[in-house]
Amino acid sequence: MPPTKPPSRTGGAPPTRTSQTAITAESYPTLRTVFVGNADVTLPEREGLVLMWATRILRKLKEGYDSNPPVCCTTFSLDTITLKGDEIDLRLRSLPDRYLSQIQDDNLRSLAVLIYEAYTGKRLIGYGKLREYRRQLPDKLQKCVEKCGHATVDEVLEKLDSSSGKQPKRRSNSKHAAFGANRSSDCALKSHEPDAPLLSRPAFSSAAEVSNALAEASAARRVVEHTTLRPMSIPPTTPIGELSILLIGESGVGKSILINMFALCSRFSELREIPLANMSWPTPVHFAFDGVEVSTKGVGAKILGGSDTQVSQDYRFDYALDGSPIRVCVIDTPGMGDTRGLEKDAENMRNIIKHLSQHRALHGVCFLLKPNDSRFTVFLKYCIEELLKHFHKNILDNVVIGFTHTRGTLYRPGDTLPSLKSYFSSNGINLPLERETLYCFDSEIVRLITLCSQNAGLITNEMCSVSAESWHKTREELARMFGYISKLTPHNVKETVDFDVTLRVSEELVRKLPELLADLKNEKKEMKEARGYLEDLRKGKQLLEGRVQVSKRISEDRDLKYLRLRCVACRRTCYNSDCLVANYKAANLYGKMQIKDKLRERVRCKDKWYFIYQNLCERCWHSLSSHEVVLTEKSFYNKMVEDEDVKKKLAECKSEEQEFNTLLEESKKRIDSYTRACATINKALQVCRQFLVENSIIDPQQQLKNLQHRLEEMRNHAIYESTDSTAEAQIQSEIKYYESMIAAPGTNSATSRVSLETVQHCIETLKRTDFIGEIVSKIASLEDDTNPTTNPDVQARRDK
Numbered sequence: 001m002p003p004t005k006p007p008s009r010t011g012g013a014p015p016t017r018t019s020q021t022a023i024t025a026e027s028y029p030t031l032r033t034v035f036v037g038n039a040d041v042t043l044p045e046r047e048g049l050v051l052m053w054a055t056r057i058l059r060k061l062k063e064g065y066d067s068n069p070p071v072c073c074t075t076f077s078l079d080t081i082t083l084k085g086d087e088i089d090l091r092l093r094s095l096p097d098r099y100l101s102q103i104q105d106d107n108l109r110s111l112a113v114l115i116y117e118a119y120t121g122k123r124l125i126g127y128g129k130l131r132e133y134r135r136q137l138p139d140k141l142q143k144c145v146e147k148c149g150h151a152t153v154d155e156v157l158e159k160l161d162s163s164s165g166k167q168p169k170r171r172s173n174s175k176h177a178a179f180g181a182n183r184s185s186d187c188a189l190k191s192h193e194p195d196a197p198l199l200s201r202p203a204f205s206s207a208a209e210v211s212n213a214l215a216e217a218s219a220a221r222r223v224v225e226h227t228t229l230r231p232m233s234i235p236p237t238t239p240i241g242e243l244s245i246l247l248i249g250e251s252g253v254g255k256s257i258l259i260n261m262f263a264l265c266s267r268f269s270e271l272r273e274i275p276l277a278n279m280s281w282p283t284p285v286h287f288a289f290d291g292v293e294v295s296t297k298g299v300g301a302k303i304l305g306g307s308d309t310q311v312s313q314d315y316r317f318d319y320a321l322d323g324s325p326i327r328v329c330v331i332d333t334p335g336m337g338d339t340r341g342l343e344k345d346a347e348n349m350r351n352i353i354k355h356l357s358q359h360r361a362l363h364g365v366c367f368l369l370k371p372n373d374s375r376f377t378v379f380l381k382y383c384i385e386e387l388l389k390h391f392h393k394n395i396l397d398n399v400v401i402g403f404t405h406t407r408g409t410l411y412r413p414g415d416t417l418p419s420l421k422s423y424f425s426s427n428g429i430n431l432p433l434e435r436e437t438l439y440c441f442d443s444e445i446v447r448l449i450t451l452c453s454q455n456a457g458l459i460t461n462e463m464c465s466v467s468a469e470s471w472h473k474t475r476e477e478l479a480r481m482f483g484y485i486s487k488l489t490p491h492n493v494k495e496t497v498d499f500d501v502t503l504r505v506s507e508e509l510v511r512k513l514p515e516l517l518a519d520l521k522n523e524k525k526e527m528k529e530a531r532g533y534l535e536d537l538r539k540g541k542q543l544l545e546g547r548v549q550v551s552k553r554i555s556e557d558r559d560l561k562y563l564r565l566r567c568v569a570c571r572r573t574c575y576n577s578d579c580l581v582a583n584y585k586a587a588n589l590y591g592k593m594q595i596k597d598k599l600r601e602r603v604r605c606k607d608k609w610y611f612i613y614q615n616l617c618e619r620c621w622h623s624l625s626s627h628e629v630v631l632t633e634k635s636f637y638n639k640m641v642e643d644e645d646v647k648k649k650l651a652e653c654k655s656e657e658q659e660f661n662t663l664l665e666e667s668k669k670r671i672d673s674y675t676r677a678c679a680t681i682n683k684a685l686q687v688c689r690q691f692l693v694e695n696s697i698i699d700p701q702q703q704l705k706n707l708q709h710r711l712e713e714m715r716n717h718a719i720y721e722s723t724d725s726t727a728e729a730q731i732q733s734e735i736k737y738y739e740s741m742i743a744a745p746g747t748n749s750a751t752s753r754v755s756l757e758t759v760q761h762c763i764e765t766l767k768r769t770d771f772i773g774e775i776v777s778k779i780a781s782l783e784d785d786t787n788p789t790t791n792p793d794v795q796a797r798r799d800k
Helices: 031-035 043-066 097-120 127-136 139-148 153-163 207-221 255-267 342-356 378-389 393-398 416-426 444-454 461-485 493-539 581-586 589-602 608-613 644-652 656-695 700-717 725-743 756-767 773-786 792-799
Strands: 082-084 087-089 229-231 242-249 286-289 292-295 313-321 324-332 364-369 399-403 438-440 549-567 573-580 627-642
Touching: 031 043, 031 082, 031 097, 043 087, 043 097, 043 139, 043 153, 097 127, 097 139, 097 153, 127 139, 139 153, 207 444, 207 461, 229 255, 229 461, 242 255, 242 461, 255 313, 255 324, 255 444, 255 461, 286 444, 292 444, 313 461, 342 493, 364 393, 364 461, 393 399, 399 461, 438 461, 444 461, 493 656, 493 725, 493 756, 493 773, 549 581, 549 589, 573 581, 573 589, 581 627, 589 627, 656 725, 656 756, 700 725, 756 773
Parallel strands: 242 324, 242 364, 364 399, 399 438
Antiparallel strands: 082 087, 229 313, 286 292, 313 324, 549 573, 549 627
């Protein structure tokens, strides 16, 4: 059969090679067939094809958006896009303008999945899996996929046009293109083509040759180090102050590998001194290079999608800084944004605070960010807000910002800095972003040393040159950071620990106390009614025998008509179904499991910003596995029962008049106790609310607007899929919570702030209050793990 016409060039798409003429749109019914069964197409050429077709698809969609009236395609994939000649055929339909924003977001997510499947040939189950697997893509496609998660259609199209503007090239025999300055900063030793065979390249035969090449590159690239940092061995018994620095940041930002850079600088002052063939590291190193897994802890040991660091850990390194001895305690922490969910993030943060309680002082906190995040995503904002939320505001005096993988941005903060400045300014975060608080690191030398210990033949001169520059630049930045932090006033860790505990207890009390207050008011009302009844009896001179009774609330279980889905963790009802309880009971075990899975699927998180949390409930943000089917509910009613204490006192009375007086006195005491408890709760609510408002990193007014916007989005989204009333009720409940926070009057004057001691005093008062003391004590037990007076282990580690 004669060769058919190749696809025409559309929208900046690269022309395909002559040997590809058999791969035409005219020969296949769907787009998937273009990428299947073509073994002669190299990976760089496949990358070009993917960019070309992705550009065509997005331009076709944009034409539909801009038409009048607008038309769109709600979802698409490699299997649903049919081909007619050189043109693609999308199933378009009319849609009002007001829904275009949501449609465009859905289209970009579909495009991201399509790019992955087209390049790898593998089927991806859901958009959420891209966070785990997107690093299998080459740099250009990976950046396009990432941009689909937060950018607009025009911005993604601009990215595709710029990426597809060059002819796909075969791989060079030199590794400079794969390792040098043109590569992405966060995956310098990572293969973009995992399935490609290793090509020949100028190779070293031994680690000694690599060491010589590093020494030569170091001499050629040596920079002037303004501050001298040298390794130094300090005996443990030597009395010397310790500089404690907390490293904190998003999962995958590079905290652990930076720890290895700290260690390298504490042991060696010259590259030629490093034993490349047998180097040990304080934290594991693992990455992929040209399809080869390089790891110091074995292939497969990495937790997929999770933070490498599972618990907080201290690392101590000794240096000579400007000739003076200095011991640095680096505190490594689990990363925020763990793909195992928000519950894991919350657990990690609690463990970080608990670990900090073992230290008396903290000299510095280094927030680590990547230098190429030009737009602050909701996810990154969440990470920063969660981190700062748990620290006392005084910690800002000791915060510095570190940027990792900065070789690709010429050891500068890159596009992240303008966005960071704008975000800090709009949220009232008083942290000056100047040279003395900004540091740029790169750990390329650590990767090269690890690679050399396993296969020196993969290393080239270009790699040695880049790694030597990384070594010198990072040593200078570490010295500069140590010098700056050593001059700061240490932060009292007890302030942060006490603040975090009090903040968590206050939040729980603000949610729980209104319920307790309502119950007490009802009981007080019932007691007043009972007292009035006694007064009537006394006036009528009726006997009290058989009437020594009090109202008691009785609970019993009753069957529901329809099934409900409830979270075991927070006890919230997350979904009200239309499935009859009788039908569920009549079903067999398999049928019951199917019904439960369907109910859980209804509340699975679908928000585009939380695509990594697909195993969480969108109502309460807890794991779907913690949700259970509810068949019954408790009902309450009041019943008059004998009060044994009052009955005993009546037995001691000598006359009917004395019995009346005793009953009236006991009822008055109980009513007075209810009144005092209500007053205590009202005062505590005012104090806790004011404390939360004053110490919230995000203004409650802004949080209220965010919730209202989310409620509006949920109602608009109902056109695409069914929703239930429970979700709306929960959001409205949160809205009421923040409205009460904003409207709550302060306990003090407008110029006076609520201190930590004031809140703690209120909590202690609540513990001693009748009727609610036991409940409040359980809530306040959050502080036991980090309080030296209740946890001897914490005090013992502090005293070391």
